Amino acid sequence: MRVLYLSSEASPLIKVGGLADVAGELPRALRSLGVDVRIVLPFYPALKKASFEEKRLGAASVKHAKRWREAEIYSTQIRDVPVYLVDGAPIRQSNKIYDDPLVDVDKFAFFSLAALTMCKELGWQPEIVHANDWHAAMSMAWLKRYRNRDPFWTGVTTLFTVHNLPYMGSDVSQGMKDYDVTIADLEHLPPWSRTLPLPIGLATADWLSTVSPSYAEEIQTPEFGHGLEDLLHARRERLVGILNGIDSEVWNPAHDSSLTVPFSYDDIKHRERNKQALQGELGLEQETRIPLLAMITRLDHQKGIDIALDALLEMMDVDWQFVLLGTGDTTLEDRAEQFSAVYPDRVCFVKRFAPRLARRIYAGSDMMIIPSRYEPCGLAQMIAMRYGSIPVVRSTGGLKDTVEDYDPRSKGTGFAFGRAEPRALRDALCRGLSVYRDRKEWGALQRRAMIKDFSWKRSSEEYYELYRGAIDEGVK
Missing domain, CATH: 3.40.50.2000 (Glycogen Phosphorylase B;)
Known part of the structure; x- marks a missing residue:
């Protein structure tokens, strides 16, 4: 089983919030189950100052406004888990991990699409593309639009995990035009949300997950759904809640x-x-x-x-x-x-x-x-x-x-x-x-x-079953 795991942060390389803990620990637990999971992160300027070994693998190109933007691809490891680092002009335009919304929208759109073109350049074809939060949502939209036009991606299934629903990202309408990933049919999305990355990810991914069973139920209600409850309720058969875990070695x-x-x-x-x-x-x-x-x-x-x-x-x-x-x-x-x-x-x-x-x-x-x-x-x-x-x-x-x-x-x-x-x-x-x-x-x-x-063993086994079921069912 081959899984491409997109995240904006992963501990111990780069950590701002709880997403880093999940991205740093879940893939490791999945590797122990025999999953060939590979993490992809932006190669932030701040990350370049850290002390770790990286190797340049090559380049990948992303089409932007009728031109091509080049991404440089590097590799390293987090506790025996392969990690790809995506560099490029949009990622270098800020020294902060999270910055001005306009800067971040372009930065993470570029990252999301470069992560996909990278796979083709490296000749490594994932069976699942697993994206986390709004920062990686554009990968879901791109695959929704282009998957059936490219034999490399045909049959690849997508999973989008939301860790905190209110954090939806900023208006990405210009980016969708520039990167040519406009989606005509955003069924069940309220008009105000059709240019926000997270709702787009929720609408275009094959499968959805969040970080606990109860939260998966709650976000289908007006109290917790932040205006997206109708979409989430409509997609409830493809929405799964899986508890995060903790590293029982670190917390002992x-x-x-x-x-x-x-x-x-x-x-x-x-x-x-x-x-x-x-x-x-x-x-x-x-x-x-x-x-x-x-x-x-x-x-x-x-x-x-x-x-x-x-x-x-x-x-x-x-x-x-x-x-x-x-x-x-x-x-x-x-x-x-x-x-x-x-x-x-x-x-x-x-x-x-x-x-x-x-x-x-x-x-x-x-x-x-x-x-x-x-x-x-x-x-x-x-x-x-x-x-x-x-x-x-x-x-x-x-x-x-x-x-x-x-x-x-x-x-x-x-x-x-x-x-x-x-x-x-x-x-x-x-x-x-x-x-x-x-x-x-x-x-x-x-x-x-x-x-x-509360170890990651339990959580990883549930993700493994979700991956296996998604692959067996195929793309619909």
Whole structure:
């Protein structure tokens, strides 16, 4: 099975957001199943400054406004996964990964089409072209239009994965004309969306996927569909939700050098030493009996920071400590700083990107608060459970699919609530704190959470089955 995997970023080569983790880890897991998957990335100027070995393979040409734009093709590897790097004038016009919308639209359109012409130049024919998010959407449109006109592409199936629906890209109408990929029949697309890359990808790919089963259902509704719910509902038979995973080697408290004391499922008692050390590092009272609540997140309205702070304000008569790690919206940063300033003995706000501290927070906190208004998948809850920090989540998207609500009879792995409002979160936290006081029950809850399997093995097997089914069915 041969898969061309298009992404705008992939860890560890280039990382801005969560897409990089998926693109860096899923192909590796697929390779272990025998899939010949090859990643394609733009060769950003910033990437050229990184320390890795690359080899120039040749060139490929992309037609643009009756002329030809040349793309230079390089190769490297990410943990034994082949990676192609596409360079060219549109990609070199900005030093940033993501920049001005007009620059990005041309840059990623060029990248998407060069990735396809590259295959022909190299003589490597994929069976599946798997594109991620709006940055790679033009590849879906090009194949929709030209696949049956070129024997090289006849029979090649396409899959388009959306990681976060609201991020649709900017007007690409001029680019569609310049690159000659105008699609006459964009069935079910509302007029306003017919020049945006992501909706075009959703309308033209053979198969669609997103990053959790619940999110796949939610985006078919007006609440979460952002105006594309009719299209997604019409294509529901070809829309699949597959949970992202985490690298269980990278996220392993038994071998994590960032921690004060490594620990595992079998010696969970050592977590207390990590908690006490974390309390000291944050300037909080070093008392392990006090529940330590945490959030590790981008400060954004979507993430429900305001919901969390309002809920905690309603719980000032309860004993707790709280740490918030992250940066983002300045209004939310200001509010978090004020909250910390008013209650310095209970609240610590760390306004910076601190990966090693994040690991210590996962290992030392008792509960991880994730009150997202929507969450396509989410990784924080999976990492938290792996490290024995019990998630308190809004029941939406991937949070709903990964966290089983606690019940004394049916057990569970965390605490879930429905409405995106402070009172609902407060009630869930109070349920959690009630169980926390029963140390035996809390330990059992932690162990159930820690043994949950969120590895990429499970996710890759589901993608393998999706690929196999798509190839067997063929192009329709």
